Amino acid sequence: MYSRLRSNFRLSIITLLGASAVLGITPFALYRFWQGTILAGLIDLSILVSICGAVVYAWRTSDTYRSGFFLAIVACGGGVAVATVQGEVGLFWLYPSLITSFFLTVAPVAVLINLAAVMALIIHGAAFSSHEQMWSFVTTAIVVSCCAYVFALRNENQRARLEQLATLDPLTGIKNRRSMDRELTAAVASHRRNGLSYALTLLDLDHFKRINDQFGHSVGDEVLVEFVSLLERHTRKSDQLFRYGGEEFVLLLPGVDESGLQAVMNHLQHSLRRSLKSPAGPVTASIGIALLRQGDDAASWLARADEALYQAKAAGRDRIIYAEALAPVTVAG
Numbered sequence: 001m002y003s004r005l006r007s008n009f010r011l012s013i014i015t016l017l018g019a020s021a022v023l024g025i026t027p028f029a030l031y032r033f034w035q036g037t038i039l040a041g042l043i044d045l046s047i048l049v050s051i052c053g054a055v056v057y058a059w060r061t062s063d064t065y066r067s068g069f070f071l072a073i074v075a076c077g078g079g080v081a082v083a084t085v086q087g088e089v090g091l092f093w094l095y096p097s098l099i100t101s102f103f104l105t106v107a108p109v110a111v112l113i114n115l116a117a118v119m120a121l122i123i124h125g126a127a128f129s130s131h132e133q134m135w136s137f138v139t140t141a142i143v144v145s146c147c148a149y150v151f152a153l154r155n156e157n158q159r160a161r162l163e164q165l166a167t168l169d170p171l172t173g174i175k176n177r178r179s180m181d182r183e184l185t186a187a188v189a190s191h192r193r194n195g196l197s198y199a200l201t202l203l204d205l206d207h208f209k210r211i212n213d214q215f216g217h218s219v220g221d222e223v224l225v226e227f228v229s230l231l232e233r234h235t236r237k238s239d240q241l242f243r244y245g246g247e248e249f250v251l252l253l254p255g256v257d258e259s260g261l262q263a264v265m266n267h268l269q270h271s272l273r274r275s276l277k278s279p280a281g282p283v284t285a286s287i288g289i290a291l292l293r294q295g296d297d298a299a300s301w302l303a304r305a306d307e308a309l310y311q312a313k314a315a316g317r318d319r320i321i322y323a324e325a326l327a328p329v330t331v332a333g
């Protein structure tokens with residue numbers, strides 16, 4: 001539970017709102033019933049029940065987008081209803097609602113919800129005792145919304161940047177090992193659920209250390225970038241490429257059959273032999289491939305591809321080794 005709250009910002013806001021609603025609104029709802037203002041009490045109670053329902057839904061389904069959107073409407077709609085029934089006392093409730101909208105849903109939607117809440121109050125007018133009070137409220141509501149908008153946007157940009165830093169390799173721009181672990185686990189789950197076939201390819205540049213030693217690290221870096229560019233050009237959009245570490249890369253190919261896989265890999269190997277070069281001449285790669293099998297998990301699947309790569313290196317490099325025997329490819333003509 002704690003790890004879900006830590007990793008999912010919107011879920012933590014939804015939960016915080018739920019807890020604040022229970023602690024903050026319950027005494028008011030009870031007080032209003034006790035005072036005999038039944039309508040205001042019922043509004044408080046329905047806000048409370050709606051918020052709790054949305055929190056439970058968010059936890060059960062992890063669909064924080066819909067529950068957040070619903071909560072933003074409930075919080076602002078509730079604030080409008082309370083202000084309309086209770087007058088200026090209710091206006092105070094609208095400020096936290098206007099701010100939390102930006103953390104419950106995406107910024108443009110939050111702007112629309114807040115605008116609708118303020119417009120509804122202006123049109124109905126019953127919440128305000130004077131024009132001066134109304135315009136003071138409108139101005140402060142806009143100022144609060146603008147500040148929350150800027151803060152939410154900044155927060156979203158930083159989150160996206162952090163996500164990028166955590167998942168992408170800075171040199172080549174492709175996904176890193178952390179992303180690979182996630183995608184391999186997802187592929188195993190998809191294979192178990194729908195039987196979709198997957199191939200995992202480990203590619204390792206041959207004698208790469210020599211390039212670094214002879215020409216320097218920056219030339220080595222250029223070769224790595226060119227290698228990635230070649231791989232991207234010769235694979236499908238649905239294939240995923242990851243930097244496993246150093247000069248080792250993983251290519252994940254979904255929906256492949258054995259003969260298609262062999263054709264793709266042979267073509268890739270020819271392209272690498274033809275096009276990948278360092279100042280010392282052509283650069284080759286050794287390739288180990290494992291098809292996802294029933295009973296595999298991500299670790300055992302990767303280990304089989306790794307073993308195949310080891311065999312490719314041991315057998316003299318610049319070759320493709322499959323972890324399992326594949327049906328021979330029949331060449332037409």
Ligand SMILES: Nc1nc2c(ncn2[C@@H]2O[C@H](COP(=O)(O)OP(=O)(O)OP(=O)(O)O)[C@@H](O)[C@H]2O)c(=O)[nH]1
Nearest residue numbers: 204205206207208209210212217218220221246247
């Ligand atoms: N330029 C550059 N070099 C890197 C990077 N990451 C790892 N390396 C180098 O890659 C080299 C890998 O060397 P080895 O593991 O001996 O592999 P190899 O020389 O390719 O030999 P084989 O794999 O056996 O063919 C090391 O010299 C690392 O310093 C990087 O980001 N940039």
